[in-house]
Amino acid sequence: MNELTTVERKTLEMIVLRFGEEPFGAEALERAFPGRVSGFEAELGLERLRARGIVETRRKAWGETIHALAPGLFADWQGYYLPAVGEPCQLDDAAVEPNYEPKAGFAKLLLFFLADVANVGIGLTQKGTFAKKDAMRLASRIDVAEEALAGLDIAYLHQDKLGKPLAVLYDAALRLGLVRNGASALELDRERVDAWLAKPLPDIEGELRALWWDVYTPTDVWLQHGGAALRRMTPGRWYAVDRVADGLLAAGVPTGGRTEDEAREALSRYWLRPLAAFGFAELGSTSEGLAARMTAPLDVDEEETGWYAQPDFELIVPPTAPFRARWELEACAEYAGGDAVDRYRITKASWERALGSGRDAEALLEVVRSGARYGVPEPVEAALRQWSAAYGALTLEDVTLLRCRNAEDAAYLKSEPSLSECFVAHIGELDFIVRRSMTKTLADALKRQGFSLRAGGPAAEAASSAEDAGEAPARGRAAAPAASAGGIVHSRRNAALFPLDPAPSGTKPLRERLSAAPQAWLRSMRKYHASTVRDLMETAIDARTSVRLVMDGREVELVPKRVTPVGADWIVQGYIDGEEATVASSACGEAQLLVPEQA
Structure with missing residues (x-):
């Protein structure tokens, strides 16, 4: 500096x-x-x-x-110019009565959202918003009160269908590239999700905090200053919110037309309550009013990250549990509630759901066992092994069936060597189970051999398979519209959309105007004829600079704005020491045109 x-x-x-x-x-x-x-x-x-x-x-x-x-x-320059909204606003812990409202935290809520996409599925309507039942289920799981976000004035896609808490999480998942909109459902980017889960928890939380400030910092300068003051708070230290607001007011930060009381309340409604709802901040009360502190990143001790396995199949999970392990629990257990500490319960249905999604039974058991600090009770492990062994003894499968109208065609297909690899089995006299990966190959071969395939047979199955894979929108459903750039929350800050000016003119045009003026006007204070002083003033106005002037025996710096004739004389209107001033030509003594080169 x-x-x-x-x-x-x-x-x-x-x-x-x-x-x-x-x-x-x-x-x-x-x-x-x-x-x-x-x-x-x-x-x-x-x-x-x-x-x-x-x-x-x-x-x-x-x-x-x-x-x-x-x-x-x-935020850094605010700290330099407005030190009063920093350390002087700190409070002793003893002076604050915290509002004990443990929150799951943004990172954990985002994990819940992603796990729901992976394990249950979130369908998309023709207009690209969430299916109603999925939105209701997610809102119940997220458990962030809409009222807490009432002051967070944002606009986003599908605002009439999605609640604000769900929209905030959906937006974050999109911006981080963890999900994308498929033709009929939300899809995970498995590679990015795996990389995200592997990050240390403090890194995940830091990334989400940075994303919050980037997305939700508005164009409102008062709220920008409030947000910057919050970002500079020492995590874990309490601050008096009214002191912060008073410091901004005293510095002359524009309030956007609010009264002082409204400006103070705006900091709470737009920033603090939403931040507290997502676990980024904690609120408390003091004799001065509202107190706030930014939450500190969790200090993770690798030896303290395991969960506690109970005989009733319940797992008690501390807040330091790695997200990768939590992800596996989300797949094989039912969430039973919690806040800072979470509870999961393994049921036969949840275990079979995980096996049905393709997880290996032994690997899944090892996840539960290795994460348990004091091991898994023997009856629980025995039950999990029994469920794994019994799973899949009987299987319901969707298969592609080729049905012949007559026995002659069926006999030909059964005896034709070039088609044998396309079939899994021959059922009865007229039907064949087709290998799913060979559906199109079989359809093409049959057409070449002169068979006419009825719509709804192999060709339709191939199209249906493409729909199932997300390669085309399902019949009767339009493809879901893409989210806005990065996410669904609309940004009002768009200056960065314009290109950097490679050669801004800066002071060059003003210097050119001054170079045409008599250089004596620039070198020193001198007494001039009134008409010359007028020319000097008009040059200063044209070059947008100031004039050093002796007026009524004292030296002042005048920023002239307008010269107006008054009879045979003239007056100059402008500013002296930041105050409006009108100077008559007769009051002007020595003058000098100023160029703040060395300032």
Whole structure:
């Protein structure tokens, strides 16, 4: 920070306080702080900050230039310019009465969502939203109150069909690439899910926190500042929320038209209550009002990550259990409830469901056994082995059947060597079970040999197989529409969509205007004729710079905005020390045109 010049520090402070992460034009910066910064100063500050990588300049398709803080810097610069919303807002633990409402946490809720996709399935309607029964089941499992997210003002696809808690999780799964919309159901990206499950829990939580701030930071500068203050809080330390709000108000952060009380409440409704609902924050009460602290990442001890297997087939799972192990429990056990600590119960139906999905019985038993800190009770293990051995003794299968109308055709098919590999078995006199992988091969061979296949036979089965594999939309169902870029929550921050300006003009046009002026005006304070002072003022207005002026015996810096004739004389209107001022020509003494090169 010490390397920044005065004009750079001044410009950066104005950007941070007034615009936050929002894009702006140089003229807007000048208008936001009338008299505190000239247009030339604003352009010069932006030019230098851009060279340092602190500010980015982009150009819209129609030529308009916009500026904004480079991504990822806002919270740090807020901490520099607004230290009052940091450490001074901390509270002693003894002064806070926590609201003990244990939450499952965003990471665990996302795991529940993904496990439901894998083990139960989430169907999609013709319009691409969740089937009603699936949405209701998921909402019950997620158990995040809609009221807690009432202040989170967001817009998203299928807003009339999906509750906000479910939409938030669905959006995260899409943005992380863990799921995709299939033709008739939501599909997992198995490779990405496996990689996600293998990450350490603190890494998963850190990624989700970063995603939250990226997706839900709005264009509202007041809420941007509130969010930045929360991000900078030391995890595990309590902070007085009203002190944070008062610090922002005292610094002059725009409230977006809210009263002071409304601004304080907005921080709670938009940020704190939703963050607490998803386990990112905890709330409490003090004599000063609301207190909040950001939750610290779990300190995972590898020796303390196992679960406790009970004789009644229940598994008690601590919060530190690895997600990979939880994933297997989601497949073979029923979730029985919990918050910080979860309970699962293995039933015969849940065990057979896992075996039916293709899991190996011995590998599944090893997951349960290796994760149990004190082993699996013998009767439980014996029952699991018995269920595994009995499973599949009888099998119901869907098969493709080739049916002949007469015995002559059936006899030919049975005796034809080129077709034998296409059949699994010959049933009775007229029917054959077709090997599923050979359906199309058989259909083509029969057509070449002169047989006419009726619709609904092998060709239709091949088409049906394509539908089952998700290669085509099911008959009567339109393909589900793709989600918006990345997810379903609409972002209102779109400055990054415009390309970086490779050669912004900066101060060049203003310097060219000044170069045409008499250089004596720039070198030193001098006494000029009133008409010359008027020309000097008009040049300053044209170059958007300021004038050093002796007025009534004192030296001031005037940012002129307009020169107006008054009879044979004139007046100049502008700003002195940030206040509106009108100066008569007769009051002007020595003058100098200022260029803040060395500021």
